[in-house]
Amino acid sequence: MSGALREHFPAGFTPRPEQARLLDALEDALAEADADAKAPRLFVVEAPPGVGKSHLAVTLARWSDNAYLLTSQKLLQDQYDREFGDVVQVVKGRDNYACERYPDARVPTSLGLCRRPRGPICQCPYARAKAAALAGPVFCANTWYFATLRHWHAEQLPRRRLLIVDEAHNLEGQLVSVYAVRFTAAEMKEWFGGTLPRLDTADEYRPLLAPHVERLDAELEAVGRALEAVRPPDLEPDVFLQMPPSREEVVLLERRDALDSALARLRAFVEGEATEWVVRYPPEPGATLELTPLGVAGEARALLTECAEVTVLLSAYLGPATAVAETLGFEADDVRAFATPSPFPLEQRPIVYRPVGALSRASLPALEPALFAEIVGILGAHPRDKGLIHVASYAVARRLMADLARRAPAEARRLIFAESSDAKAAALERHRASAAPTVLVSPSLREGVDLPDDFLRFQIVTKMPYPDLGDPWTAARRARDPRWYAVETAKALVQAYGRSCRHAADYGVTYVLDAQFERFLQHNRPLLPEWFLDAAHAALRVSPFDS
Numbered sequence: 001m002s003g004a005l006r007e008h009f010p011a012g013f014t015p016r017p018e019q020a021r022l023l024d025a026l027e028d029a030l031a032e033a034d035a036d037a038k039a040p041r042l043f044v045v046e047a048p049p050g051v052g053k054s055h056l057a058v059t060l061a062r063w064s065d066n067a068y069l070l071t072s073q074k075l076l077q078d079q080y081d082r083e084f085g086d087v088v089q090v091v092k093g094r095d096n097y098a099c100e101r102y103p104d105a106r107v108p109t110s111l112g113l114c115r116r117p118r119g120p121i122c123q124c125p126y127a128r129a130k131a132a133a134l135a136g137p138v139f140c141a142n143t144w145y146f147a148t149l150r151h152w153h154a155e156q157l158p159r160r161r162l163l164i165v166d167e168a169h170n171l172e173g174q175l176v177s178v179y180a181v182r183f184t185a186a187e188m189k190e191w192f193g194g195t196l197p198r199l200d201t202a203d204e205y206r207p208l209l210a211p212h213v214e215r216l217d218a219e220l221e222a223v224g225r226a227l228e229a230v231r232p233p234d235l236e237p238d239v240f241l242q243m244p245p246s247r248e249e250v251v252l253l254e255r256r257d258a259l260d261s262a263l264a265r266l267r268a269f270v271e272g273e274a275t276e277w278v279v280r281y282p283p284e285p286g287a288t289l290e291l292t293p294l295g296v297a298g299e300a301r302a303l304l305t306e307c308a309e310v311t312v313l314l315s316a317y318l319g320p321a322t323a324v325a326e327t328l329g330f331e332a333d334d335v336r337a338f339a340t341p342s343p344f345p346l347e348q349r350p351i352v353y354r355p356v357g358a359l360s361r362a363s364l365p366a367l368e369p370a371l372f373a374e375i376v377g378i379l380g381a382h383p384r385d386k387g388l389i390h391v392a393s394y395a396v397a398r399r400l401m402a403d404l405a406r407r408a409p410a411e412a413r414r415l416i417f418a419e420s421s422d423a424k425a426a427a428l429e430r431h432r433a434s435a436a437p438t439v440l441v442s443p444s445l446r447e448g449v450d451l452p453d454d455f456l457r458f459q460i461v462t463k464m465p466y467p468d469l470g471d472p473w474t475a476a477r478r479a480r481d482p483r484w485y486a487v488e489t490a491k492a493l494v495q496a497y498g499r500s501c502r503h504a505a506d507y508g509v510t511y512v513l514d515a516q517f518e519r520f521l522q523h524n525r526p527l528l529p530e531w532f533l534d535a536a537h538a539a540l541r542v543s544p545f546d547s
């Protein structure tokens with residue numbers, strides 16, 4: 001029987017030894033799950049960069065012939081589509097497709113003909129993609145889309161043989177965001193007559209918001225009536241629907257969808273008293289109020305167990321299996337962990353430790369000059385290499401850019417700042433297209449980016465990637481479970497490190513400049529994978545003053 005899983009490896013590829021070993025182990029575990037109702041059904045698979053996780057995911061999906069395959073981002077979904085389009089059926093959110101009933105106007109399917117009052121349903125790219133994914137053997141979506149669909153329309157997603165979640169280290173954060181209730185300042189003004197007060201706890205918002213549920217229901221009905229009234233009475237419905245929606249109708253359609261979604265979340269919040277929620281409401285005028293569940297263990301467990309017989313979580317690193325189980329609402333015995341070492345020798349992926357001081361929010365102002373000077377030195381040591389600088393925030397990135405423009409203008413010209421998460425794709429494009437030794441600067445390129453070979457020969461981790469305790473959700477989550485905070489830091493550090501070496505012939509050096517690195521390793525060694533620790537320990541053995 002052994003080897004049956006390997007036979008489903010994507011056509012034209014041969015499994016590497018690490019992949020073959022993982023597949024054999026997974027095959028045994030799947031057989032055990034079939035034979036024994038009490039056997040673990042949540043598999044945690046850790047495979048460092050270069051092992052080829054997407055090939056493992058596709059092999060499992062093909063073998064099952066009945067799988068949900070989830071990616072953490074749309075970019076990765078596109079990658080699956082490009083590489084395995086013959087195996088997976090990809091579906092994205094409505095906004096990614098255009099309504100075909102208005103070929104001369106770019107109308108997203110979220111505002112398409114069938115979304116308008118009396119608009120008949122037809123088969124558009126979105127409807128076709130969704131139907132094909134639902135009917136096909138491998139339904140491939142991003143986690144946010146899938147969890148949202150499952151949360152509000154569970155009946156559309158029947159139980160499958162496998163649920164495979166790629167880049168699953170983000171799963172908790174993504175689920176938290178699916179269930180959060182959010183009101184922008186404009187929505188509060190429109191729906192509640194003004195911004196809502198700042199209250200200390202989420203529980204205090206329940207009695208405040210409960211009476212609004214009924215009122216917003218009435219408001220939703222009113223928007224429905226307003227949509228009906230948009231059509232001039234002398235115009236036949238058929239004729240009217242042939243015209244793309246007017247600006248007025250688009251505003252109403254968007255309002256209806258926003259209200260609909262806010263109401264569903266609001267109801268879940270008002271009625272879900274058993275769950276602990278956290279308030280995110282920054283002090284700035286015009287801020288968005290967000291009520292976020294502190295944990296999603298119950299929801300995650302329901303999602304994973306009801307959507308499939310067996311769930312496989314894939315990532316370079318997910319943290320201890322016991323922590324994964326706890327976060328997702330499982331018992332430790334329900335989880336089976338599989339891991340493989342890095343296929344790359346240490347020489348191709350060294351860490352160089354050059355501490356400038358223990359960086360923290362408090363110490364940063366004093367230590368920044370030394371930090372920036374060190375960065376200039378490293379840039380000077382790599383005059384012809386492309387690289388990546390991981391910074392703590394967009395504000396630090398701006399100060400770095402300004403400082404280098406004064407201190408080292410030639411090095412400053414190499415920098416490409418991805419100044420927001422929306423600007424990431426364009427910055428990456430510029431970096432890849434340029435023949436110059438450009439260096440990306442960003443707080444959000446630790447994961448989900450592939451910069452092989454000459455696209456990245458060095459990277460700098462300026463500050464240890466501790467999650468921001470200025471965020472109330474992060475602070476509350478840490479207060480509840482200090483180990484969670486250490487695990488998240490370890491995951492972020494490992495993700496950043498994983499950018500340096502992407503395949504067997506690749507190489508890249510990672511500089512770490514924060515003295516907290518050493519302390520973190522001393523305290524959290526068991527939280528880190530061996531393939532990271534071997535590089536980290538080698539770095540610490542070399543005196544920072546020798547390197």
Ligand code: SF4
Binds near residue numbers: 100110
């Ligand atoms: S189903 Fe038809 S009408 Fe609806 S958005 Fe798609 S193409 Fe347009």
